[in-house]
Amino acid sequence: MNSSARARTFTRLLPIALAAAAVGAVGVAAGGGSAQASPVLAANLRLMDHARMGASNGPVLHSMVAPSPPGFDATKPVSDAALTSRAGIGLDRFGTPVATSDPLASADVTRGTSRPAGADNPASGDPVLGTSAATVPAGTPHMTNLLSQHVEPSCTGTGSDGKRVQVVYAYEAGSADDFAGKEAVIRNEIANIDDVFAVSSAETGGGRRVRWAADTECVPQIAVVQVPAGAIRNSTNGSSDWSVLKSSLASQGLNRADRKYLVFGDAPAANPGICGIGDRYLDESPTNNDNDDYAAQYGAVYQGCFAAFPNDQTSAGHELVHTLGAVQGGAPNASQYGHCTDDGDLMCYPDGSSTPMRQVCPTAHEPLLDCNHDDYFSTSPVAGTYLADHWNVASSSYLDTVPAMSPPPTGGTSAAATSWTSVTATGTTSVTLSSVMRDSVSAQPVTGALVTVQRAPYGSASYSAAGTAVTDASGKVSYTASASTAATYRFAFSGNDIHAASTSGPVIVKVPTRTALVVKSGYPTTFSGSLANAVTGKALPTGTPVTLKVKWYGTSTWASVTTLRTDAYGKVAWSWNAYRNGYFQLVHAGGPSTVSSASAAPLVRIPTKVTMAVRSGRPDALSGRLTTGAGASMKYVYVSLQYRAYGTSTWRTGTQVRTSSTGTVSYSVQPRKRTYYRWVYAGTSTGYLGATSAQGYVSY
Incomplete structure (x- = not known):
């Protein structure tokens, strides 16, 4: 045409x-x-x-x-x-x-x-016809x-x-x-x-x-x-x-x-x-x-x-x-x-x-x-x-x-301004980041918008694209990030003819941690711990603080015992002459780039020790003393006297003897052949560790 x-x-x-x-x-x-x-x-x-x-x-x-x-x-x-x-x-x-x-x-x-009759010549003020x-x-x-x-x-x-x-x-x-x-x-x-x-x-x-x-x-x-x-x-x-x-x-x-x-x-x-x-x-x-x-x-x-x-x-x-x-x-x-x-x-x-x-x-x-x-x-x-x-x-x-x-x-005409809700981060090793974008005037969700997920290493202000996502019917956008390393994330909308560009606030994805504690009973009791990245298993930086905490048996409050710092392998160690039973736990409080974690909390019981003495005669006299690891007398508790005949390996319980006010025990025996004896304290399930004395023998 x-x-x-x-x-x-x-x-x-x-x-x-x-x-x-x-x-x-x-x-x-x-x-x-x-x-x-x-x-x-x-x-x-x-x-x-x-x-x-x-x-x-x-x-x-x-x-x-x-x-x-x-x-x-x-x-x-x-x-x-x-x-x-x-x-x-x-x-x-x-x-x-x-x-x-x-x-x-x-x-x-x-x-x-089209003109009215007689109006063929327009006046100078009329628009020009063309x-x-x-x-x-x-x-x-x-x-x-x-x-x-x-x-x-x-x-x-x-x-x-x-x-x-x-x-x-x-x-x-x-x-x-x-x-x-x-x-x-x-x-x-x-x-x-x-x-x-x-x-x-x-x-x-x-x-x-x-x-x-x-x-x-x-x-x-x-x-x-x-x-x-x-x-x-x-x-x-x-x-x-x-x-x-x-x-x-x-x-x-x-x-x-x-x-x-x-x-x-x-x-x-x-x-x-x-x-x-x-x-x-x-x-x-x-x-x-x-x-x-x-x-x-x-x-x-x-x-x-x-x-x-x-x-x-x-x-x-x-x-x-x-x-x-x-x-x-x-x-x-x-x-x-x-x-x-x-x-x-x-x-x-x-x-x-x-x-x-x-x-x-x-x-x-x-x-x-x-x-x-x-x-x-x-x-x-x-x-x-x-x-x-x-x-x-x-x-x-x-x-x-x-x-x-x-x-x-x-x-x-400027495109409508947009705004974001605070970015939420949920999860541990994989973290889901979410936010909602809305029209700033109507407060209605902005749907179907292509959003860039931006990432900056922790401590850096230099962002780069980590991925893209699209807002759903509620204006929500979500992205799953790995927490293997600490980083700062945000959502960036570049804008279009309808809505103006905007960027959400930042959120830090922290490294999840794993804390472990191993207790070796004894006198002293030794505590060995470790702190690691829960995603990679690698040690956190040398000098990362962890706290050893205790909740004494029968109480409900945790108290700090000591603060330790990890070595190059993420390890810590501590020893203690236990005088009181309680639950011990190694805790990492978390930091700007790490998530808090806590170990299991094993019950640490009070260590004990028992001695054995033999005095020959007719009858032979056996004696001993039961104390805590720190030397305190354990009075009025039962100790088993065990024996085994020469040439055998099986221990049998002969009797039980109650300790005195000073923790001592004694008993007389008159075996017909050479026999070995020892004192055995069974301990309790929540308070005291068991103890076994050295063995002594009596000849016929």
Whole structure:
């Protein structure tokens, strides 16, 4: 197609006797934003809910409604002046709408040439009219936070070949044809829709534009038709009323299977809470989809919603996207009625579904398609994700693929700031690091964001990438790190067109330690310990402190005995003349880079000793004394006297003798042959170690 001129172009269709087109499912558009579901919702859910088209084996259809924004009543007429003002379109001195001049436009803009009689020569104060080539359409984008001028439309083929979106201006019988007063608004809205597709596709590195039915100069054609009185106003009252409007359009030739019909219905809605209505088939097939191949589909917006509110949803764009197949019920964030629940998004708002809304993307993303590009629109879906295997509107034959915007527009508006919760670290040898990233303004989680895990050796401020992770539906990101060496970690988000870059706070992954203690009873009692890296088994640095602690038997409090420092092998040693029984434990308190640990706590009992003396005679006298290792007498305890005959190795207990107040014992024997004797103290389970004397012998 040649784009050398952009004159105002429209086609008036004469009534032609044609069979009515098959009618599809219905989606009703909000006038903008994420308005709360209004009381009108219940009544409008009557609209063809889970209807079927024609035969029982036809495509499955689904109905959905949406409220208009708070304070906006779609039943009240809106003047042409108010619509042109909302659209950012000025009026010339004759009161005719003209596109505003954009000093950043790359070529002359095209404006309507219709003039009142006698006004062939414009005054010097009028905007200059032009019919020269214009790459960028005239007018003011509704996304003023992103664009200063409309994007370049697609200009392929003949303008009528292949699948196309036909724009229609419809007015009711008995009402005036006001196309001249609303044409500039409609054309600006057409350009707004292309803006939405351009910026949204650029978010995933692609480029898409609508394939408008256009003239040979690439200017979208607008069919002007009259429909029966009430056909527009009542079209949201139920399936039969919507069918009246569509059948009227079809009877005038607007029923081609290779067309989507985007209708600007010049009448207020019968329902104050609805801005638009549109067809959508329930079909998630990635190819040969009913929304792409089956039959003519229709979307309509009502008079008060012709012009999008600044930086908000375009109702006409919303309905067109429905006809392209969004949002299918299997999408990750689908509502029950053909919309989505992860706002801000052109297709998301509370439509009465039981699934609650979530502010996932910032409100600045409200006019754009598919928050996080995981439900219905992505030019580069990741393999294995929903859009890689199901219907993706970006694949629609009603869209042209064009080069991506470079760079994607920002409009001077900063991306929404993000913040992180404190990073938590759980685990020992493998440590799971977790944090949640949120939109700083809305406090909603930032989902599906690619995050870099950064690592710095302990004591260093030099970070390097250790890996990547993606935030989940709750904004949480997790990463598992090895604790073999101490290091500082943090999460870093590089930012995108929606959210600004941010970095979490740091967290130190400490080395887990393993402490061991071996006790050798005796007098003195010796304590041997070790401290090591629990992951590698290697010794910690020489001089790492450990504390020997005791909990005396019968008490509940631990007390420090002494502090020791490890040698090059991680070893420590200590000895003690035990005078009291208790539980001993070797403890590493941990440090800036190490995790605390403690050994087992064996019970250390008091060592004892017993002597043996033999005095020959008739009888022979055996004596001894039982004391603690420190020499304290052990009084009034029983000691066994054991014996064995010469030439044997088996000891037998002959008797038990109780010690005196000074710990002494004595006993007389008169063996008939040479015999060996010894004293044996069995000890106690919790207090004293046992002891055995040296042996003595008596000859017959």
